[in-house]
Amino acid sequence: MRAFFAPxxxxxxxxxxxxxWIVATLVKMIAVFTxxxxxxxxxxxxxxxISAWMQDRHGPNRVGKGWLQPVADGVKNFVxxxxxxxxxxxxxxxxxxxxxxxxxxxxxxxxxxxxPWGSVFGNIEMVLAPLPVGFLFILAISSLGVxxxxxxxxxxxNKYALLGGLRSSAQMISYEIAMGMSTIPVLLLAGNxxxxxxxxxxxxxxxxxxxxxxxxxxxxxxxxxxxxxLPFDLPEAESELxxxxxxxxxxxxxxxxxxxxxxxxxxxxxxxxxxxxxxWDIPFTLWDNVAPHTALKTLLTLGCxxxxxxxxxxLYMWIRWTLPRFRYDQLMSLGWKLMLPLAxxxxxxxxxxxxxxxALGFEHGSVPFHVGLVLLNTAAxxxxxMIVDRGRLxxxxxxxxxxxxxxxxxxxxxxxxxxxxxxxGD
Amino acid sequence: MERTYLPILLLVGFVVTNAVAxxxxxxxxxxxxxxxxxxxxxESGMPVLGDARERFSVxxxxxxxxxxxxxxxxxxxxxxxxxxxxxxxxxDLVAGVCPTGQLSLFGxxxxxxxxxxxxxxxxxxxxxxxxxxx
Numbered sequence: 001m002r003a004f005f006a007p008x009x010x011x012x013x014x015x016x017x018x019x020x021w022i023v024a025t026l027v028k029m030i031a032v033f034t035x036x037x038x039x040x041x042x043x044x045x046x047x048x049x050i051s052a053w054m055q056d057r058h059g060p061n062r063v064g065k066g067w068l069q070p071v072a073d074g075v076k077n078f079v080x081x082x083x084x085x086x087x088x089x090x091x092x093x094x095x096x097x098x099x100x101x102x103x104x105x106x107x108x109x110x111x112x113x114x115x116p117w118g119s120v121f122g123n124i125e126m127v128l129a130p131l132p133v134g135f136l137f138i139l140a141i142s143s144l145g146v147x148x149x150x151x152x153x154x155x156x157x158n159k160y161a162l163l164g165g166l167r168s169s170a171q172m173i174s175y176e177i178a179m180g181m182s183t184i185p186v187l188l189l190a191g192n193x194x195x196x197x198x199x200x201x202x203x204x205x206x207x208x209x210x211x212x213x214x215x216x217x218x219x220x221x222x223x224x225x226x227x228x229x230l231p232f233d234l235p236e237a238e239s240e241l242x243x244x245x246x247x248x249x250x251x252x253x254x255x256x257x258x259x260x261x262x263x264x265x266x267x268x269x270x271x272x273x274x275x276x277x278x279x280w281d282i283p284f285t286l287w288d289n290v291a292p293h294t295a296l297k298t299l300l301t302l303g304c305x306x307x308x309x310x311x312x313x314x315l316y317m318w319i320r321w322t323l324p325r326f327r328y329d330q331l332m333s334l335g336w337k338l339m340l341p342l343a344x345x346x347x348x349x350x351x352x353x354x355x356x357x358x359a360l361g362f363e364h365g366s367v368p369f370h371v372g373l374v375l376l377n378t379a380a381x382x383x384x385x386m387i388v389d390r391g392r393l394x395x396x397x398x399x400x401x402x403x404x405x406x407x408x409x410x411x412x413x414x415x416x417x418x419x420x421x422x423x424x425g426d
Numbered sequence: 427m428e429r430t431y432l433p434i435l436l437l438v439g440f441v442v443t444n445a446v447a448x449x450x451x452x453x454x455x456x457x458x459x460x461x462x463x464x465x466x467x468x469e470s471g472m473p474v475l476g477d478a479r480e481r482f483s484v485x486x487x488x489x490x491x492x493x494x495x496x497x498x499x500x501x502x503x504x505x506x507x508x509x510x511x512x513x514x515x516x517x518d519l520v521a522g523v524c525p526t527g528q529l530s531l532f533g534x535x536x537x538x539x540x541x542x543x544x545x546x547x548x549x550x551x552x553x554x555x556x557x558x559x560x
Binding site: 030033078080081082083084097101106128129131132135139158159160173174180185242248251256333340344348355358359364 | 451468492496509531552
């Protein structure tokens with residue numbers, strides 16, 4: 001047996017042969033695709049269970065005590081009747097779900113999801129395509145998702161769908177700018193566009209969330225807007241637009257929009273973990289980053305990456321039940337008038353700090369270099385908080401009221417606790 | 427080269443095949459029972475008023491035009507960001523570090539000028555009210 005495999009056993013540090021490489025690639029491709037499809041099904045269940053938990057109700061609990069609900073939904077969607085509206089533009093109507101599904105499920109291909117595995121068949125990278133331009137690829141592909149939504153909205157020939165599609169396109173392209181700009185500081189530190197190198201740089205130095213918190217916050221908000229999730233779910237605002245761009249869709253075509261939305265959510269979470277939380281890096285140790293790359297390390301780092309990603313997925317659902325929906329003009333002014341100038345100013349600030357720290361003689365990547373960056377960053381976060389908050393949390397709005405007005409308001413809002421209002425001044 | 431880009435091609439093929447298969451399978455299992463009412467655009471059960479192919483707010487076009495400008499700015503910034511350390515060094519980097527005394531402000535100034543030019547445009551757009559939704 002060993003003799004049969006001998007031509008392909010090149011040792012743990014060498015490049016695998018082409019045959020081994022192509023088998024590994026196919027296995028990775030099908031495995032991650034399956035994880036995505038099953039994961040999306042489970043996420044719809046998780047979403048409903050978490051919603052139920054946050055609102056103190058039961059959630060799905062009938063089909064297999066709730067656990068088989070995604071299966072039931074899937075089967076139902078496959079056998080449901082398909083409707084094609086008479087007025088719809090049929091080719092585009094069918095093309096739209098495909099155009100939304102495909103980009104959502106190919107973006108993950110450049111994200112490294114575990115430490116490389118040094119097997120006897122060679123060193124197998126745990127990323128599907130180690131592109132040197134990984135980050136550009138993600139920006140390019142994720143913006144293709146807009147086409148699916150716009151075409152769905154327009155081809156349905158339904159007013160609600162059209163409005164949903166228009167809103168969505170304007171929102172996604174607006175926040176894409178902030179999203180792209182918030183990652184430039186990461187590139188300034190990493191000096192590279194490849195995601196594997198960004199992970200490595202964070203593993204040997206510090207996680208970017210400490211160095212570049214403002215960039216992370218911008219990226220987080222932009223990711224919520226890009227995936228059309230609350231508080232930015234204007235494209236499908238149920239109370240205004242029925243379900244927005246997929247109002248006219250039924251059966252599996254409707255499901256494909258759903259799968260795309262959840263897959264985008266997972267990818268955005270994975271990106272946040274990769275760019276700002278060290279990717280698959282296990283914190284406080286370099287054990288996972290140096291050779292020999294055993295299978296155990298690969299499994300542990302995969303678990304670490306999954307944990308980080310799932311945390312952000314949970315954050316998506318948590319925020320959904322925490323914040324109300326934005327108004328459209330607020331959404332646009334947040335994107336253009338706050339996030340864009342903020343991202344630009346932050347790029348300049350980080351670049352200037354790097355040059356200054358270099359000029360002061362701190363070696364790039366050394367401890368004092370990062371302490372300097374963290375200090376700048378803390379100051380930036382405090383200033384940002386003051387600007388965005390405008391004194392609401394530090395000194396609540398009612399603290400600016402006259403004491404007597406305040407007591408009158410309290411008497412209205414909670415009569416049982418109210419102090420008697422002094423009559424002397426009236 | 428093939429080991430970097432071939433997987434993407436394979437993946438695109440795989441995902442497109444899946445997408446088409448899903449559409450086809452659900453098309454084959456459907457039992458269409460079309461009625462005239464079912465085929466009309468859904469407007470919350472009310473009789474349909476007019477057509478959806480109407481003019482819509484010019485603001486959406488405006489956003490798209492502005493997006494192109496600022497997205498190109500972002501795209502220009504990505505190579506600059508990735509090569510910032512080389513640009514702010516007078517000579518070649520030695521092991522990823524700039525030799526002592528060779529630091530230059532070239533990279534920083536270049537981008538400051540570029541950002542300043544676009545900032546003028548941004549302020550103009552803002553003052554013109556193109557970012558104002560009402």
